[in-house]
Amino acid sequence: MIETLKSQAKNIRKLTLKSIAEVGIGHVGGSLSIVDLLTILYLGNVMNVDPQNPQMPGRDRLIVSKGHAGPAVYATLATKGFFPVEELSTLNRIGTKLPSHCDMNKTPGIDMTAGSLGQGFSCAVGIAVGSKISKDQATIFTIIGDGESQEGQIWEAAMYASAAKLDNLIAFLDYNHLQIDGRIEQINTLGDIDQKWSSFGWFTQHIKGHDYQAILDAIKKAKAHRGRPSMIVLETVKGKGVSFVEAAGATNHNMPFSKAQYEQACVELDSQGDN
Amino acid sequence: MEMRQVFASELEKIMGENEKVCIVDADLARASATLGIRARYPERALDVGVAEANMASIAAGLSSYGFIPFITSFAPFATRRCYDQIAISIAYARQNVKIVGTDPGISAELNGGTHMAFEDVSIMRTIPTMVVFEPVDAIQVRKAMPQIVAHNGPVYIRLFRRELPNIFTEDYEFELFKADVLQEGTDVTILATGIMVQKALDAVIQLKTQNISAEVINVHTIKPLDEHTILASIRKTGKAVTAENHNVIGGLYSAISELTAAHYPVPIARVGIEDEFGEVGTINDLVTRYQLTSSAIIEKCLKVLEK
Numbered sequence: 001m002i003e004t005l006k007s008q009a010k011n012i013r014k015l016t017l018k019s020i021a022e023v024g025i026g027h028v029g030g031s032l033s034i035v036d037l038l039t040i041l042y043l044g045n046v047m048n049v050d051p052q053n054p055q056m057p058g059r060d061r062l063i064v065s066k067g068h069a070g071p072a073v074y075a076t077l078a079t080k081g082f083f084p085v086e087e088l089s090t091l092n093r094i095g096t097k098l099p100s101h102c103d104m105n106k107t108p109g110i111d112m113t114a115g116s117l118g119q120g121f122s123c124a125v126g127i128a129v130g131s132k133i134s135k136d137q138a139t140i141f142t143i144i145g146d147g148e149s150q151e152g153q154i155w156e157a158a159m160y161a162s163a164a165k166l167d168n169l170i171a172f173l174d175y176n177h178l179q180i181d182g183r184i185e186q187i188n189t190l191g192d193i194d195q196k197w198s199s200f201g202w203f204t205q206h207i208k209g210h211d212y213q214a215i216l217d218a219i220k221k222a223k224a225h226r227g228r229p230s231m232i233v234l235e236t237v238k239g240k241g242v243s244f245v246e247a248a249g250a251t252n253h254n255m256p257f258s259k260a261q262y263e264q265a266c267v268e269l270d271s272q273g274d275n
Numbered sequence: 276m277e278m279r280q281v282f283a284s285e286l287e288k289i290m291g292e293n294e295k296v297c298i299v300d301a302d303l304a305r306a307s308a309t310l311g312i313r314a315r316y317p318e319r320a321l322d323v324g325v326a327e328a329n330m331a332s333i334a335a336g337l338s339s340y341g342f343i344p345f346i347t348s349f350a351p352f353a354t355r356r357c358y359d360q361i362a363i364s365i366a367y368a369r370q371n372v373k374i375v376g377t378d379p380g381i382s383a384e385l386n387g388g389t390h391m392a393f394e395d396v397s398i399m400r401t402i403p404t405m406v407v408f409e410p411v412d413a414i415q416v417r418k419a420m421p422q423i424v425a426h427n428g429p430v431y432i433r434l435f436r437r438e439l440p441n442i443f444t445e446d447y448e449f450e451l452f453k454a455d456v457l458q459e460g461t462d463v464t465i466l467a468t469g470i471m472v473q474k475a476l477d478a479v480i481q482l483k484t485q486n487i488s489a490e491v492i493n494v495h496t497i498k499p500l501d502e503h504t505i506l507a508s509i510r511k512t513g514k515a516v517t518a519e520n521h522n523v524i525g526g527l528y529s530a531i532s533e534l535t536a537a538h539y540p541v542p543i544a545r546v547g548i549e550d551e552f553g554e555v556g557t558i559n560d561l562v563t564r565y566q567l568t569s570s571a572i573i574e575k576c577l578k579v580l581e582k
Contacts, residue, residue, distance in 0.1 A: 103368075104339065105369050112339055112368065113368035116359055118328075119328075119335075119364045122329045122332030122333050123333070123336035125336060126334060126335060126338075127336040127340055129336070130340025133342070152328075160324065160333070163324075
């Protein structure tokens with residue numbers, strides 16, 4: 001299964017970059033860093049969702065609190081069948097269903113609007129409470145950024161999720177160590193991030209963020225762990241999979257991206273194999 | 276009965292009838308009188324602690340799950356403190372959350388300037404889709420609650436917490452989007468909201484002794500304005516005075532000025548906070564300090580009638 005997932009992830013990277021190249025600029029780095037996770041969640045039989053019925057009651061939900069990763073989420077949702085892949089070329093065009101930042105009222109399959117950092121994570125906590133009240137056994141997934149973790153609201157929500165014993169909530173930290181102005185460690189370090197989450201009462205795992213087996217195992221462990229919410233810290237690479245994007249470092253956050261660069265990226269991705 | 280008790284008991288009643296309605300507090304449940312609800316509905320009565328931003332976004336998450344949450348805090352913390360969360364998590368994401376800001380304006384009294392919201396109406400009014408409602412008495416609170424729950428969208432409720440004299444009687448028919456003409460008159464229209472409504476009615480009696488016939492409209496819903504009722508009155512009188520426990524910038528005076536400027540410009544005078552911060556004091560002292568009095572309303576009526 002993992003080889004299939006990797007092959008699908010490669011295609012999702014291409015679709016993501018193609019949609020950004022169509023408009024000429026976009027959030028390339030933070031999209032590519034979570035493609036592997038998104039592929040596993042939607043295509044690896046992790047999330048209980050139905051692309052034919054995006055509003056299915058009791059479904060598992062994903063709140064992408066780092067809402068600027070929209071392009072990667074859209075490419076994944078289209079691959080899963082929530083809407084036609086051709087629609088990806090409308091990214092950020094006037095009137096599109098696919099805006100830069102995730103919007104639940106525009107895109108089939110998006111479970112919460114996000115973009116103002118820190119808020120989506122709190123919303124995910126509210127959604128997990130909603131699921132608990134409804135007793136529908138859903139699992140609520142959420143992805144936060146490392147720069148986003150500098151927002152105080154993340155820690156307000158972390159404290160409450162633990163106090164409310166939301167063991168139906170599984171969060172991922174996309175720890176690519178880069179934010180818009182530079183390296184996290186040079187701007188406002190997250191310090192001992194595992195210790196922080198643990199001391200906030202979360203079942204915390206720290207794994208390689210592009211290692212499929214590790215991600216699948218961590219999700220399995222998180223789902224089995226009762227009584228506490230789960231944090232899975234993913235060591236990721238911003239711009240993962242395309243060397244010149246990775247090399248751009250912090251400037252790959254919202255970078256100009258041409259069709260020629262897209263072609264170049266495809267050549268590189270194709271040369272990588274699925275291992 | 277205190278306004279907060281009426282609000283809380285009505286909410287508890289509605290929660291009994293509608294299992295989607297819930298309450299999210301931020302360590303002021305005692306002040307909002309909502310603390311007792313959690314004994315009866317523990318799953319649907321949350322307290323997130325002193326974290327208003329988290330309260331607003333958690334409520335948005337609950338709403339996205341089909342719930343209808345009420346969030347409560349003192350007016351500045353229910354609005355200004357979590358403005359982006361209300362704008363984005365709630366309104367922009369089209370979530371059905373009701374926001375209750377208590378102790379508005381000078382009613383924050385001894386808590387003073389830090390707790391004294393004079394801009395809450397202004398900032399809430401500029402959020403698209405937001406309804407802004409300021410009840411005038413306990414009867415109106417009780418009659419409004421079912422309509423607020425039935426309205427599919429965010430509503431800001433600017434709630435005076437303590438007891439107020441009743442303006443209405445039990446047979447009053449409330450409509451959320453319809454302003455109340457409390458007193459008919461022909462010379463000037465007084466548009467008042469919240470605690471200023473009783474002062475406007477007091478002013479009418481004094482004005483009558485000077486042969487001035489004033490109309491009084493209780494503008495309980497400041498957004499959307501009941502344009503029909505307000506414009507009909509202003510077309511009749513040709514003069515207006517607004518009265519609010521709020522900064523004149525962005526509040527009722529602004530709302531009425533925007534409406535009349537577009538449809539029927541008339542001279543308008545105002546009673547309200549003249550772009551100042553709050554300070555400590557009893558409500559009686561603050562009424563004098565900020566000139567939120569019936570004599571100020573009378574003075575402004577006379578002034579506008581000179582024009």
